[in-house]
Amino acid sequence: MLKELLKRELLIAWRRPGEALTPVVFFLVTSMLFPLGLSPSATLLRPLAPGIIWIVAFLAGMLGLQRLFRADYEDGTLEQLLISPRPLTLIILVKAVGHWLVTGLPVVIGGGVVAAMLFVPARYIVTVVAGLLLGTPILTMLGTMVAALTVSLRQAAVLGPVLILPLVTPVLIFGAHSTTLAMQGQSSAQAFEALAAMFILSVSLLPAAAAVALRISHEG
Amino acid sequence: MEALEVVERSPRSRAPDAGPDGLHDPVSLSLHELELWRGDYCVCTDLTTAVNSGQLLHLRGSNGAGKTSLIRVLAGLALAEDGEIHFGGEPITHNMTAYRAVISYVGHSNGIKRELTPVENLRVTARLALKPSSSGPENALERVGLAARMNRYAGELSAGQRRRTALARLLVTNAPIWFLDEPLVSLDHEGAGLVEALIREHLGRGGITVLATHQPINLAGLDVVPVDLPQSSGKPC
Numbered sequence: 001m002l003k004e005l006l007k008r009e010l011l012i013a014w015r016r017p018g019e020a021l022t023p024v025v026f027f028l029v030t031s032m033l034f035p036l037g038l039s040p041s042a043t044l045l046r047p048l049a050p051g052i053i054w055i056v057a058f059l060a061g062m063l064g065l066q067r068l069f070r071a072d073y074e075d076g077t078l079e080q081l082l083i084s085p086r087p088l089t090l091i092i093l094v095k096a097v098g099h100w101l102v103t104g105l106p107v108v109i110g111g112g113v114v115a116a117m118l119f120v121p122a123r124y125i126v127t128v129v130a131g132l133l134l135g136t137p138i139l140t141m142l143g144t145m146v147a148a149l150t151v152s153l154r155q156a157a158v159l160g161p162v163l164i165l166p167l168v169t170p171v172l173i174f175g176a177h178s179t180t181l182a183m184q185g186q187s188s189a190q191a192f193e194a195l196a197a198m199f200i201l202s203v204s205l206l207p208a209a210a211a212v213a214l215r216i217s218h219e220g
Numbered sequence: 221m222e223a224l225e226v227v228e229r230s231p232r233s234r235a236p237d238a239g240p241d242g243l244h245d246p247v248s249l250s251l252h253e254l255e256l257w258r259g260d261y262c263v264c265t266d267l268t269t270a271v272n273s274g275q276l277l278h279l280r281g282s283n284g285a286g287k288t289s290l291i292r293v294l295a296g297l298a299l300a301e302d303g304e305i306h307f308g309g310e311p312i313t314h315n316m317t318a319y320r321a322v323i324s325y326v327g328h329s330n331g332i333k334r335e336l337t338p339v340e341n342l343r344v345t346a347r348l349a350l351k352p353s354s355s356g357p358e359n360a361l362e363r364v365g366l367a368a369r370m371n372r373y374a375g376e377l378s379a380g381q382r383r384r385t386a387l388a389r390l391l392v393t394n395a396p397i398w399f400l401d402e403p404l405v406s407l408d409h410e411g412a413g414l415v416e417a418l419i420r421e422h423l424g425r426g427g428i429t430v431l432a433t434h435q436p437i438n439l440a441g442l443d444v445v446p447v448d449l450p451q452s453s454g455k456p457c
Contacts, residue, residue, distance in 0.1 A: 001348060004343060004344055004347040005344060005347065005348075008336065011340065012336065015335040016335055074329075075329055075330070075331065075334070076327055076328070076330055076332070077331045077332070077333060079297060079325065079329070080325070080345065080389075081348070083295060083296060083320050084320060084349075085317050085321035085349070085350050086348055218298075219297070219299055
Protein backbone atom coordinates (compact mmCIF):
# COMPACT_ATOMS: atom_id res chain seq x y z
CA MET A 1 0.00 0.00 0.00
CA LEU A 2 2.73 2.45 1.04
CA LYS A 3 4.80 1.66 -2.04
CA GLU A 4 1.82 2.21 -4.38
CA LEU A 5 0.96 5.49 -2.66
CA LEU A 6 4.56 6.73 -2.87
CA LYS A 7 4.67 5.69 -6.52
CA ARG A 8 1.49 7.70 -7.12
CA GLU A 9 2.99 10.82 -5.50
CA LEU A 10 6.17 10.55 -7.57
CA LEU A 11 4.24 9.86 -10.79
CA ILE A 12 2.06 12.93 -10.29
CA ALA A 13 5.14 15.07 -9.64
CA TRP A 14 6.86 13.63 -12.72
CA ARG A 15 3.85 14.53 -14.84
CA ARG A 16 3.62 18.04 -13.35
CA PRO A 17 7.31 18.96 -13.66
CA GLY A 18 6.73 22.71 -13.48
CA GLU A 19 5.19 22.44 -10.05
CA ALA A 20 7.78 19.96 -8.79
CA LEU A 21 10.78 21.98 -9.98
CA THR A 22 9.59 25.35 -8.67
CA PRO A 23 11.16 25.04 -5.16
CA VAL A 24 14.65 24.08 -6.36
CA VAL A 25 14.60 26.67 -9.15
CA PHE A 26 13.51 29.29 -6.60
CA PHE A 27 16.28 28.13 -4.25
CA LEU A 28 18.99 28.41 -6.89
CA VAL A 29 17.80 31.68 -8.46
CA THR A 30 17.21 33.48 -5.15
CA SER A 31 20.56 32.35 -3.78
CA MET A 32 22.25 33.70 -6.91
CA LEU A 33 20.74 37.13 -6.26
CA PHE A 34 22.66 37.62 -3.00
CA PRO A 35 26.10 38.07 -4.63
CA LEU A 36 24.47 40.47 -7.08
CA GLY A 37 22.51 42.41 -4.48
CA LEU A 38 25.09 42.53 -1.68
CA SER A 39 28.55 42.11 -3.09
CA PRO A 40 30.47 39.39 -4.89
CA SER A 41 33.11 39.68 -2.17
CA ALA A 42 34.02 36.40 -0.49
CA THR A 43 34.81 38.24 2.76
CA LEU A 44 31.21 39.49 2.97
CA LEU A 45 29.36 36.45 1.62
CA ARG A 46 31.22 33.62 3.38
CA PRO A 47 30.00 34.37 6.94
CA LEU A 48 26.47 35.07 5.65
CA ALA A 49 26.29 31.90 3.54
CA PRO A 50 24.82 29.48 6.15
CA GLY A 51 22.03 31.91 7.04
CA ILE A 52 21.26 32.66 3.40
CA ILE A 53 21.17 28.96 2.47
CA TRP A 54 18.83 28.01 5.31
CA ILE A 55 16.44 30.94 4.92
CA VAL A 56 16.12 30.42 1.18
CA ALA A 57 15.76 26.65 1.66
CA PHE A 58 12.91 27.33 4.11
CA LEU A 59 11.17 29.73 1.72
CA ALA A 60 11.62 27.28 -1.17
CA GLY A 61 10.06 24.55 0.95
CA MET A 62 7.06 26.73 1.69
CA LEU A 63 6.29 27.17 -2.01
CA GLY A 64 4.91 23.72 -2.65
CA LEU A 65 3.56 22.81 0.75
CA GLN A 66 0.16 24.41 0.35
CA ARG A 67 -0.43 22.12 -2.62
CA LEU A 68 0.40 19.02 -0.57
CA PHE A 69 -3.22 18.48 0.47
CA ARG A 70 -4.94 21.30 -1.41
CA ALA A 71 -4.86 19.50 -4.76
CA ASP A 72 -6.25 16.35 -3.12
CA TYR A 73 -8.90 18.44 -1.37
CA GLU A 74 -10.02 20.06 -4.61
CA ASP A 75 -10.23 16.90 -6.73
CA GLY A 76 -11.84 14.76 -4.01
CA THR A 77 -8.96 12.31 -3.55
CA LEU A 78 -8.51 13.59 0.01
CA GLU A 79 -11.98 12.26 0.86
CA GLN A 80 -10.91 8.88 -0.48
CA LEU A 81 -7.82 8.91 1.75
CA LEU A 82 -9.91 9.94 4.76
CA ILE A 83 -12.38 7.07 4.36
CA SER A 84 -9.60 4.56 3.76
CA PRO A 85 -9.31 1.86 6.44
CA ARG A 86 -5.53 2.28 6.27
CA PRO A 87 -3.89 4.41 9.01
CA LEU A 88 -4.10 8.06 7.97
CA THR A 89 -0.85 8.73 9.86
CA LEU A 90 1.03 6.38 7.54
CA ILE A 91 -0.66 7.82 4.46
CA ILE A 92 0.41 11.32 5.50
CA LEU A 93 3.95 10.16 6.23
CA VAL A 94 4.17 8.64 2.75
CA LYS A 95 2.82 11.83 1.15
CA ALA A 96 5.37 13.88 3.12
CA VAL A 97 8.21 11.58 2.08
CA GLY A 98 7.12 11.86 -1.54
CA HIS A 99 6.94 15.62 -1.25
CA TRP A 100 10.41 15.79 0.29
CA LEU A 101 11.90 13.52 -2.38
CA VAL A 102 10.51 15.80 -5.09
CA THR A 103 11.08 19.22 -3.53
CA GLY A 104 13.45 18.79 -0.56
CA LEU A 105 16.12 16.45 -1.94
CA PRO A 106 16.89 18.68 -4.95
CA VAL A 107 17.34 21.59 -2.52
CA VAL A 108 19.76 19.48 -0.44
CA ILE A 109 21.80 18.72 -3.55
CA GLY A 110 21.50 22.31 -4.77
CA GLY A 111 22.67 23.43 -1.32
CA GLY A 112 26.17 22.18 -2.15
CA VAL A 113 26.22 24.23 -5.35
CA VAL A 114 24.93 27.34 -3.61
CA ALA A 115 27.44 26.91 -0.76
CA ALA A 116 30.29 26.83 -3.28
CA MET A 117 28.86 29.90 -5.01
CA LEU A 118 28.75 31.77 -1.69
CA PHE A 119 32.43 30.95 -1.02
CA VAL A 120 31.90 28.31 1.67
CA PRO A 121 35.24 26.44 1.81
CA ALA A 122 35.09 23.11 -0.01
CA ARG A 123 35.75 21.06 3.15
CA TYR A 124 32.59 22.52 4.78
CA ILE A 125 30.23 21.89 1.86
CA VAL A 126 29.59 18.39 3.20
CA THR A 127 28.55 20.02 6.50
CA VAL A 128 26.05 22.22 4.64
CA VAL A 129 24.60 19.26 2.74
CA ALA A 130 24.45 17.08 5.88
CA GLY A 131 22.66 19.85 7.77
CA LEU A 132 20.12 20.28 4.97
CA LEU A 133 19.68 16.51 4.78
CA LEU A 134 18.59 16.50 8.42
CA GLY A 135 16.81 19.85 8.43
CA THR A 136 14.70 19.88 5.25
CA PRO A 137 12.65 16.81 6.30
CA ILE A 138 11.84 18.63 9.55
CA LEU A 139 10.68 21.67 7.56
CA THR A 140 8.58 19.34 5.36
CA MET A 141 6.98 17.64 8.37
CA LEU A 142 6.17 20.96 10.06
CA GLY A 143 4.77 22.26 6.78
CA THR A 144 2.72 19.09 6.37
CA MET A 145 1.04 19.64 9.71
CA VAL A 146 0.29 23.30 8.94
CA ALA A 147 -0.96 22.38 5.45
CA ALA A 148 -3.28 19.79 7.03
CA LEU A 149 -4.61 22.34 9.46
CA THR A 150 -5.33 24.94 6.80
CA VAL A 151 -6.39 22.72 3.88
CA SER A 152 -9.98 23.92 3.75
CA LEU A 153 -9.24 27.59 4.42
CA ARG A 154 -9.22 30.12 1.62
CA GLN A 155 -6.62 32.19 3.47
CA ALA A 156 -4.25 29.22 3.77
CA ALA A 157 -1.56 30.90 1.66
CA VAL A 158 -1.37 33.76 4.18
CA LEU A 159 -2.09 31.82 7.35
CA GLY A 160 0.30 28.94 6.63
CA PRO A 161 3.58 30.91 6.76
CA VAL A 162 2.39 32.82 9.85
CA LEU A 163 1.64 29.57 11.67
CA ILE A 164 4.83 27.82 10.66
CA LEU A 165 7.32 30.62 11.30
CA PRO A 166 7.59 30.13 15.09
CA LEU A 167 7.85 26.37 14.62
CA VAL A 168 10.73 26.46 12.15
CA THR A 169 12.80 29.02 14.04
CA PRO A 170 14.79 26.42 16.05
CA VAL A 171 15.47 24.44 12.87
CA LEU A 172 16.80 27.53 11.09
CA ILE A 173 18.95 28.49 14.08
CA PHE A 174 20.54 25.08 14.59
CA GLY A 175 20.76 24.44 10.83
CA ALA A 176 22.64 27.65 10.11
CA HIS A 177 24.80 27.27 13.25
CA SER A 178 25.86 23.77 12.26
CA THR A 179 27.84 25.23 9.35
CA THR A 180 28.80 28.53 11.02
CA LEU A 181 30.39 26.74 13.98
CA ALA A 182 32.30 24.40 11.69
CA MET A 183 33.57 27.33 9.61
CA GLN A 184 34.75 29.02 12.82
CA GLY A 185 36.75 25.93 13.70
CA GLN A 186 34.44 24.89 16.53
CA SER A 187 32.59 21.63 16.99
CA SER A 188 29.16 21.57 15.33
CA ALA A 189 28.24 18.25 16.95
CA GLN A 190 25.72 19.80 19.34
CA ALA A 191 23.91 21.61 16.52
CA PHE A 192 23.72 18.34 14.58
CA GLU A 193 22.48 16.49 17.66
CA ALA A 194 19.73 19.07 18.09
CA LEU A 195 18.79 18.72 14.41
CA ALA A 196 18.80 14.92 14.72
CA ALA A 197 16.56 15.09 17.79
CA MET A 198 14.13 17.40 15.99
CA PHE A 199 14.22 15.09 12.96
CA ILE A 200 13.29 12.04 15.04
CA LEU A 201 10.58 13.90 16.92
CA SER A 202 9.07 15.42 13.78
CA VAL A 203 9.01 12.18 11.80
CA SER A 204 7.57 10.18 14.69
CA LEU A 205 5.02 12.67 16.05
CA LEU A 206 3.99 15.13 13.35
CA PRO A 207 2.30 12.69 10.92
CA ALA A 208 -0.10 11.70 13.72
CA ALA A 209 -0.71 15.37 14.58
CA ALA A 210 -1.26 16.12 10.89
CA ALA A 211 -3.75 13.25 10.64
CA VAL A 212 -5.81 14.69 13.49
CA ALA A 213 -5.52 18.18 12.01
CA LEU A 214 -6.62 16.94 8.61
CA ARG A 215 -9.72 15.23 9.97
CA ILE A 216 -10.69 18.25 12.06
CA SER A 217 -10.01 20.64 9.21
CA HIS A 218 -11.96 18.53 6.72
CA GLU A 219 -14.90 17.87 9.00
CA GLY A 220 -15.23 21.60 9.55
CA MET B 221 -39.18 21.44 13.47
CA GLU B 222 -40.76 19.70 10.55
CA ALA B 223 -40.68 15.94 11.02
CA LEU B 224 -38.91 13.84 8.43
CA GLU B 225 -41.21 11.84 6.23
CA VAL B 226 -40.29 8.21 5.77
CA VAL B 227 -42.57 6.78 3.12
CA GLU B 228 -43.69 3.21 2.79
CA ARG B 229 -41.13 0.69 1.64
CA SER B 230 -41.50 -1.12 -1.62
CA PRO B 231 -41.40 -4.93 -1.64
CA ARG B 232 -37.95 -6.40 -1.12
CA SER B 233 -36.33 -7.99 -4.11
CA ARG B 234 -32.95 -9.35 -5.08
CA ALA B 235 -31.36 -9.30 -8.51
CA PRO B 236 -30.22 -12.73 -9.64
CA ASP B 237 -26.69 -11.64 -10.67
CA ALA B 238 -24.37 -12.11 -7.71
CA GLY B 239 -21.32 -10.53 -9.41
CA PRO B 240 -17.75 -11.75 -9.68
CA ASP B 241 -16.86 -11.57 -5.98
CA GLY B 242 -19.93 -13.42 -4.71
CA LEU B 243 -22.33 -12.41 -1.97
CA HIS B 244 -21.45 -9.93 0.74
CA ASP B 245 -21.78 -10.91 4.37
CA PRO B 246 -25.04 -9.59 5.90
CA VAL B 247 -24.65 -5.95 6.91
CA SER B 248 -26.89 -3.37 8.53
CA LEU B 249 -26.76 0.38 8.87
CA SER B 250 -29.03 2.33 11.17
CA LEU B 251 -29.49 5.96 12.17
CA HIS B 252 -30.65 6.77 15.68
CA GLU B 253 -32.18 10.17 16.45
CA LEU B 254 -29.71 11.86 14.16
CA GLU B 255 -29.61 15.65 14.33
CA LEU B 256 -27.62 17.53 11.73
CA TRP B 257 -27.09 21.22 11.15
CA ARG B 258 -25.50 22.95 8.22
CA GLY B 259 -24.45 26.30 9.57
CA ASP B 260 -27.56 27.68 11.25
CA TYR B 261 -29.89 25.60 9.10
CA CYS B 262 -31.29 22.38 10.45
CA VAL B 263 -31.00 19.50 7.98
CA CYS B 264 -32.75 16.95 10.19
CA THR B 265 -33.67 16.16 13.76
CA ASP B 266 -34.61 12.83 15.31
CA LEU B 267 -33.90 10.99 12.08
CA THR B 268 -34.22 7.29 12.84
CA THR B 269 -34.20 4.65 10.14
CA ALA B 270 -32.38 1.49 9.19
CA VAL B 271 -31.30 -0.49 6.14
CA ASN B 272 -30.09 -4.06 5.84
CA SER B 273 -28.42 -6.14 3.16
CA GLY B 274 -30.13 -5.73 -0.20
CA GLN B 275 -31.78 -2.42 0.68
CA LEU B 276 -31.26 1.09 -0.64
CA LEU B 277 -31.48 4.18 1.54
CA HIS B 278 -32.69 6.93 -0.77
CA LEU B 279 -32.04 10.47 0.50
CA ARG B 280 -34.40 12.77 -1.36
CA GLY B 281 -34.77 16.50 -1.36
CA SER B 282 -34.36 19.62 -3.43
CA ASN B 283 -31.13 21.59 -3.85
CA GLY B 284 -29.88 22.80 -0.48
CA ALA B 285 -31.95 20.34 1.51
CA GLY B 286 -28.78 18.84 2.98
CA LYS B 287 -28.48 15.53 1.12
CA THR B 288 -24.73 15.90 0.70
CA SER B 289 -24.25 16.97 4.33
CA LEU B 290 -26.17 13.92 5.51
CA ILE B 291 -24.43 11.43 3.24
CA ARG B 292 -21.03 12.80 4.33
CA VAL B 293 -22.01 12.23 7.94
CA LEU B 294 -23.13 8.69 7.14
CA ALA B 295 -19.82 8.04 5.36
CA GLY B 296 -17.89 9.22 8.42
CA LEU B 297 -16.51 12.30 6.67
CA ALA B 298 -18.29 14.77 8.96
CA LEU B 299 -19.90 14.76 12.37
CA ALA B 300 -23.56 15.12 13.25
CA GLU B 301 -24.67 17.44 16.05
CA ASP B 302 -26.42 14.61 17.88
CA GLY B 303 -27.52 11.01 17.49
CA GLU B 304 -25.67 7.88 16.43
CA ILE B 305 -25.00 5.81 13.35
CA HIS B 306 -24.75 2.09 13.92
CA PHE B 307 -23.07 -0.49 11.73
CA GLY B 308 -23.81 -4.09 12.63
CA GLY B 309 -25.53 -2.94 15.82
CA GLU B 310 -22.54 -0.95 17.13
CA PRO B 311 -21.95 2.80 16.89
CA ILE B 312 -19.51 3.42 14.06
CA THR B 313 -17.45 5.64 16.36
CA HIS B 314 -16.50 2.53 18.39
CA ASN B 315 -14.48 1.15 15.49
CA MET B 316 -14.09 3.58 12.63
CA THR B 317 -11.43 1.43 10.95
CA ALA B 318 -13.83 -1.50 10.69
CA TYR B 319 -16.51 0.82 9.31
CA ARG B 320 -14.16 2.37 6.75
CA ALA B 321 -13.25 -1.13 5.60
CA VAL B 322 -16.84 -1.79 4.47
CA ILE B 323 -17.69 1.50 2.76
CA SER B 324 -17.04 3.03 -0.62
CA TYR B 325 -17.93 6.62 -1.45
CA VAL B 326 -18.50 8.50 -4.68
CA GLY B 327 -19.03 12.14 -3.86
CA HIS B 328 -19.60 15.32 -5.85
CA SER B 329 -15.90 15.31 -6.74
CA ASN B 330 -14.73 12.22 -8.53
CA GLY B 331 -11.63 11.64 -6.42
CA ILE B 332 -9.62 11.01 -9.56
CA LYS B 333 -6.13 12.34 -10.24
CA ARG B 334 -6.06 13.92 -13.68
CA GLU B 335 -2.32 13.22 -14.05
CA LEU B 336 -2.88 9.48 -13.74
CA THR B 337 -4.66 7.04 -16.00
CA PRO B 338 -7.87 5.40 -14.78
CA VAL B 339 -5.94 2.17 -14.19
CA GLU B 340 -3.28 3.95 -12.13
CA ASN B 341 -5.98 5.73 -10.14
CA LEU B 342 -7.76 2.49 -9.35
CA ARG B 343 -4.58 0.61 -8.45
CA VAL B 344 -4.10 3.03 -5.55
CA THR B 345 -7.76 2.53 -4.58
CA ALA B 346 -7.27 -1.24 -4.60
CA ARG B 347 -4.18 -0.92 -2.38
CA LEU B 348 -6.04 1.27 0.10
CA ALA B 349 -8.92 -1.22 0.37
CA LEU B 350 -8.59 -4.05 2.88
CA LYS B 351 -10.47 -6.58 0.74
CA PRO B 352 -10.29 -5.34 -2.86
CA SER B 353 -12.07 -7.11 -5.66
CA SER B 354 -10.22 -10.11 -7.03
CA SER B 355 -11.05 -9.08 -10.59
CA GLY B 356 -8.79 -5.99 -10.58
CA PRO B 357 -9.03 -2.42 -11.90
CA GLU B 358 -8.99 -3.44 -15.58
CA ASN B 359 -12.17 -5.51 -15.26
CA ALA B 360 -13.87 -2.75 -13.28
CA LEU B 361 -13.07 -0.22 -16.00
CA GLU B 362 -14.33 -2.60 -18.67
CA ARG B 363 -17.56 -2.95 -16.71
CA VAL B 364 -18.14 0.81 -16.76
CA GLY B 365 -17.35 1.09 -20.47
CA LEU B 366 -13.83 2.49 -20.30
CA ALA B 367 -11.92 -0.47 -21.73
CA ALA B 368 -10.56 1.60 -24.61
CA ARG B 369 -9.53 4.54 -22.47
CA MET B 370 -8.15 2.96 -19.33
CA ASN B 371 -4.57 3.92 -20.19
CA ARG B 372 -5.19 7.54 -21.14
CA TYR B 373 -4.63 10.29 -18.61
CA ALA B 374 -7.81 11.06 -16.68
CA GLY B 375 -7.30 14.73 -17.53
CA GLU B 376 -7.85 13.85 -21.20
CA LEU B 377 -11.16 12.12 -20.51
CA SER B 378 -14.56 13.77 -20.63
CA ALA B 379 -16.42 14.63 -17.42
CA GLY B 380 -18.71 11.66 -17.97
CA GLN B 381 -15.79 9.28 -18.46
CA ARG B 382 -14.15 10.56 -15.27
CA ARG B 383 -17.45 9.93 -13.50
CA ARG B 384 -17.43 6.37 -14.82
CA THR B 385 -13.89 5.96 -13.47
CA ALA B 386 -15.16 7.07 -10.06
CA LEU B 387 -17.96 4.51 -10.32
CA ALA B 388 -15.43 1.81 -11.19
CA ARG B 389 -13.87 2.52 -7.80
CA LEU B 390 -16.99 0.98 -6.22
CA LEU B 391 -16.27 -2.29 -7.99
CA VAL B 392 -12.57 -2.28 -7.10
CA THR B 393 -13.07 -1.73 -3.37
CA ASN B 394 -15.63 -4.54 -3.17
CA ALA B 395 -17.20 -2.77 -0.19
CA PRO B 396 -20.67 -3.88 0.93
CA ILE B 397 -21.89 -0.33 1.66
CA TRP B 398 -21.92 2.23 -1.13
CA PHE B 399 -22.47 5.95 -0.64
CA LEU B 400 -23.44 7.63 -3.89
CA ASP B 401 -23.85 11.40 -3.88
CA GLU B 402 -25.47 12.55 -7.13
CA PRO B 403 -23.92 9.67 -9.11
CA LEU B 404 -25.72 10.65 -12.32
CA VAL B 405 -23.93 13.99 -12.64
CA SER B 406 -22.16 14.33 -16.03
CA LEU B 407 -23.49 10.96 -17.24
CA ASP B 408 -25.46 10.44 -20.43
CA HIS B 409 -28.55 8.24 -20.70
CA GLU B 410 -26.45 5.11 -21.10
CA GLY B 411 -24.36 6.12 -18.09
CA ALA B 412 -27.49 6.56 -16.00
CA GLY B 413 -28.53 3.04 -17.01
CA LEU B 414 -25.10 1.82 -15.92
CA VAL B 415 -25.55 3.34 -12.45
CA GLU B 416 -28.94 1.68 -12.12
CA ALA B 417 -27.48 -1.66 -13.19
CA LEU B 418 -24.55 -1.36 -10.78
CA ILE B 419 -26.91 -0.57 -7.90
CA ARG B 420 -29.13 -3.54 -8.77
CA GLU B 421 -26.16 -5.90 -8.93
CA HIS B 422 -24.79 -4.56 -5.67
CA LEU B 423 -28.07 -4.98 -3.82
CA GLY B 424 -28.43 -8.40 -5.42
CA ARG B 425 -25.12 -9.40 -3.83
CA GLY B 426 -26.43 -8.35 -0.43
CA GLY B 427 -24.88 -4.90 -0.32
CA ILE B 428 -26.37 -1.64 0.94
CA THR B 429 -26.56 1.53 -1.13
CA VAL B 430 -27.08 4.99 0.28
CA LEU B 431 -28.11 7.21 -2.59
CA ALA B 432 -28.54 10.98 -2.61
CA THR B 433 -29.97 12.39 -5.79
CA HIS B 434 -32.62 14.75 -7.02
CA GLN B 435 -32.40 13.39 -10.55
CA PRO B 436 -34.83 10.77 -11.87
CA ILE B 437 -33.52 7.24 -11.46
CA ASN B 438 -35.28 3.97 -12.03
CA LEU B 439 -35.41 2.10 -8.73
CA ALA B 440 -38.45 -0.01 -9.61
CA GLY B 441 -38.43 -3.42 -7.98
CA LEU B 442 -35.71 -2.50 -5.48
CA ASP B 443 -36.15 -2.50 -1.72
CA VAL B 444 -36.01 1.23 -1.13
CA VAL B 445 -36.06 3.02 2.23
CA PRO B 446 -36.75 6.64 1.34
CA VAL B 447 -35.82 9.60 3.52
CA ASP B 448 -37.33 12.90 2.43
CA LEU B 449 -35.40 15.89 3.65
CA PRO B 450 -37.54 19.00 4.07
CA GLN B 451 -37.10 22.03 1.84
CA SER B 452 -34.44 24.37 3.18
CA SER B 453 -36.28 26.83 5.39
CA GLY B 454 -33.26 28.79 6.55
CA LYS B 455 -34.54 28.33 10.09
CA PRO B 456 -32.46 27.03 12.98
CA CYS B 457 -33.34 23.72 14.64
